[in-house]
Amino acid sequence: MIRLRGYLPVFAIAFLFSGTECSLEVIDINLKDGGEFGPEKANVCAGQVYLLKLVGLNTQDSNSVEHAASVVGYPDLPRWNFIKPHKDDLLLYGSYPENDTLDVQIISTDQETFESTDRRFQLNVLPCRKPQANFEVEMKFMNYNIEDIFGTDVLQRLEAVMQNLWSSSQRVYVSKVASVLDVGGRKPIDPRDKEGFIVRFAAEQNFSSELRGLELEVRQLRNRVPCPRHYKRTSVEWRFRELGLAPDWCGFRLFKGTVAAQRVIPPEEIPIAPLPPFDGPDLDEMPRRTTTRDIFVSLLVPLVICFALLAGIGGTSLCLYSNDEGDGK
Structure with missing residues (x-):
């Protein structure tokens, strides 16, 4: 989850690295509010690094907006595809190994009002080389x-x-x-x-x-x-x-x-065997343990020890007191 300020841009810049020459292609992407897909598309090469630089994020003052990017229907972007904040912009960059069409979803959440906006565009991965x-x-x-x-x-x-x-x-x-x-x-x-x-x-x-x-x-x-x-x-x-x-x-x-x-590789569904029903024992059949003896022992033993200590201390005190009286006479 990336926290930035402002809202999504109205255009993006894609950098495609090809060989030892770096070609720059500007793609206008008008990202509209809502969940409908518009004509906004970005074309990149399979197996090559691409960069979509989403600019113009800081369009409103003192509005903290959090952006999350993912593929529609999935919790995250594909492997080796990332988003990164850069000043007031949001970089969407990476590479994709195969020819495919990805529906990229960017959800913006205002941390002050908790209002969210869903914007989407298509990322077309084309076979540039074979x-x-x-x-x-x-x-x-x-x-x-x-x-x-x-x-x-x-x-x-x-x-x-x-x-x-x-x-x-x-x-x-x-x-x-x-x-x-x-x-x-x-x-x-x-x-x-x-x-x-x-x-x-x-x-x-x-x-x-x-x-x-x-x-x-x-x-x-x-x-x-x-x-x-x-x-x-x-x-x-x-x-x-x-x-x-x-x-x-x-x-x-x-x-x-x-x-x-x-x-x-698309995931394959593996059949799972049903679990056997659990038939637990009856509560009346379960053995029970009485705690009367434990309570009696836990109370009686400390009391006996206390009385023995008191008797010993009392007897010793009486003996010392009687000796003191005998010496005084």
Whole structure:
């Protein structure tokens, strides 16, 4: 649940990352109140990163509005799809592995009046390339927030660096991007530090010898608990430092066959055998325990002990008193 101020925008900006070129497409989306679907649609590429920048949220002063995004009929967005506040805007970004049409629902709730507004639009995931890549490289960078890289050439320059490292592939592109917090990371201890982001690069050809060698370099870091972020610099560290990026090599991973693993499979209904009826015992048949003896013992034993102590103390006092009188005579 994201808390922002204002209401939803009247247009969105979609950034589609393709190859080593970053193309910008502006999509006008007139999100109307109510639950009816209008002609508002956004077209994105399957398996590629997209960004819908919903602007103009702060349209009313002193109105705190909470936004929640999901697919109609489901409690949340699909995997690798997220929403993120950015100044007065709301970023809807991510990637979807297959061709599909998603009916995105954004519910805005005013925290002062508790009035809610339901706005919807269609997200069309189109087949921009065939076949999709089966190899991915995941990296983590800790000196940027996810909202800082959009609207800049950071991803474009990262693609160029990865293209040089992945020399066995003719085309490398960004397939996924997410904040570290979106994938289970924790906020930094120092509030001045950045949250960091995770990016995945995809290609159709197998990993190059440079990437496999880099995997061997960073593998020794994973044996340490916790994994040291600043313990070791790799042989390709300078390539990312030139871009002003600080990679966390503990988050370097190579993935194979990712398309099959990400494919959305409709859930199957598994028949469940009916439970046998429960026939409990009759209350009259259940054994009962009398508590009279317990009550008697719990009262009698302390009283006997008290009387014994009093008798002992009293007898001792009388003996001492009689001795004192005898000595006085």
